[in-house]
Amino acid sequence: MSFTVGQVARLAGVTVRTLHHYDEIGLLSPRERTPAGYRRYSDDDITRLQQILLYRKLGFPLEEIAAILDRPGADHLDHLRRQHRLLTAKAERISQVIAAVERAINARTTGISLTAEERLEVFGSLRPEDYDAEVERRWGHTPQYAESQERIASYTKQDWLLLAEEAQAINDELTAACTGGLPADSPEVMDIAERHRAHINRWFYTCDHELHRCLGDLYASDPRFAAVYDALAPGLAAYFRTAIHANARRHL
Numbered sequence: 627m628s629f630t631v632g633q634v635a636r637l638a639g640v641t642v643r644t645l646h647h648y649d650e651i652g653l654l655s656p657r658e659r660t661p662a663g664y665r666r667y668s669d670d671d672i673t674r675l676q677q678i679l680l681y682r683k684l685g686f687p688l689e690e691i692a693a694i695l696d697r698p699g700a701d702h703l704d705h706l707r708r709q710h711r712l713l714t715a716k717a718e719r720i721s722q723v724i725a726a727v728e729r730a731i732n733a734r735t736t737g738i739s740l741t742a743e744e745r746l747e748v749f750g751s752l753r754p755e756d757y758d759a760e761v762e763r764r765w766g767h768t769p770q771y772a773e774s775q776e777r778i779a780s781y782t783k784q785d786w787l788l789l790a791e792e793a794q795a796i797n798d799e800l801t802a803a804c805t806g807g808l809p810a811d812s813p814e815v816m817d818i819a820e821r822h823r824a825h826i827n828r829w830f831y832t833c834d835h836e837l838h839r840c841l842g843d844l845y846a847s848d849p850r851f852a853a854v855y856d857a858l859a860p861g862l863a864a865y866f867r868t869a870i871h872a873n874a875r876r877h878l
Contacts, residue, residue, distance in 0.1 A: 627669070628658050628666040628667060628668050629666065629667045629672070630664065630665070630666065630667075631645050631646070631656075631664070631665045631667070633667075634667045634671075634672065634675065637672075638675055638676075638679060640679070640814075641813060641814055643812070643813060643814070644814055645665075645675075647808075648675075648678065648688075649665065651688065651692075652692070653678060653688055653691065653692050653695075654671065654674055654675055654678060656668070656671050657670070657671060674695065677691075677695055677705050677709075678691055678695070680705075680709050681694065681695075681709070682802050682806065683798070683802075684709065684712050684713070684716065685798065685801060685802055685805070686802075687802075687805040687806050687807070688806045688807060689807075720794075724787060724790075769831075770830075770831035770832065770833070770837070771831075773830075773831040773832065774830040774831045777829070777830065777831070778829075778830070789829050792825055792828075792829075793825060796818060796821055796822050796825060797858060799818050799821075800815070800818050800822075800858075800862065800865075800866060800869075801858045801859045801862060803815045803818060804859045804861070804862050804865045805859050810865045810866075810868035810869045810872065811868060811869065811872035815865075815869045815872075816869055816872050816873040816876055817873075818869065819838075819842075819866070819869040819870045819872070819873040820873050820877075822838075822870070823835070823838045823870075823873070826838070826841075835873070835874040835877050835878055836874065836878070838870055838873075838874060839870055839871055839874045841870070842866060842867040842868075842869075842870030842871055843867060845863050845866055845867060845870075846863045846864045846866070846867040851863065852864075
């Protein structure tokens with residue numbers, strides 16, 4: 627049995643353009659073609675795509691994925707074992723971060739101060755409370771600020787954990803796209819920007835595309851925001867701004 631590019635895109639949850647890109651760079655070139663030249667994907671091609679997508683979720687750039695998959699002597703089971711080790715290690719790190727965030731939430735809600743060690747574990751060098759006064763001064767008069775304050779006041783611990791998980795997933799996808807060489811104005815990266823806007827809409831305040839574009843400018847122009855994004859991947863703040871602006875143009 628073989629599959630069309632559209633069928634594979636739907637099954638894998640990726641775009642047709644992504645599959646075309648993988649073919650163009652030699653990462654996933656389907657072994658069959660119809661007489662008319664259309665791509666047909668075999669079971670082996672689907673297996674390779676599964677490996678590619680798993681490594682992408684682990685943050686590997688496309689060039690490194692190609693080198694790993696084409697390494698002599700490595701088979702499907704070897705890759706699964708490797709990915710299991712990487713995923714297990716990542717799950718352990720995430721569990722540690724979740725535990726640290728839970729302690730931070732408990733500290734905030736009970737009035738207990740975090741130790742210096744716990745602050746570094748949760749926020750690194752960032753102290754969120756240091757920006758409370760600035761945030762209120764800059765945006766305290768806006769309806770978005772009032773909406774955000776009202777909404778977060780009712781959040782439970784589970785809400786905060788889910789919020790953090792969503793935000794991390796968006797950042798992971800954005801970082802993978804940037805390090806993987808996808809253009810910031812490509813449909814795939816614009817879709818990530820749109821998910822980021824929807825995340826703000828869901829958890830904080832109504833964020834239309836014009837406001838989202840202003841946020842993109844802030845992420846790249848404010849050294850503090852830029853440092854957070856650029857720590858994930860060099861140039862990520864500017865890359866994200868470009869994606870947000872392109873997404874806004876697409877919708878507006």
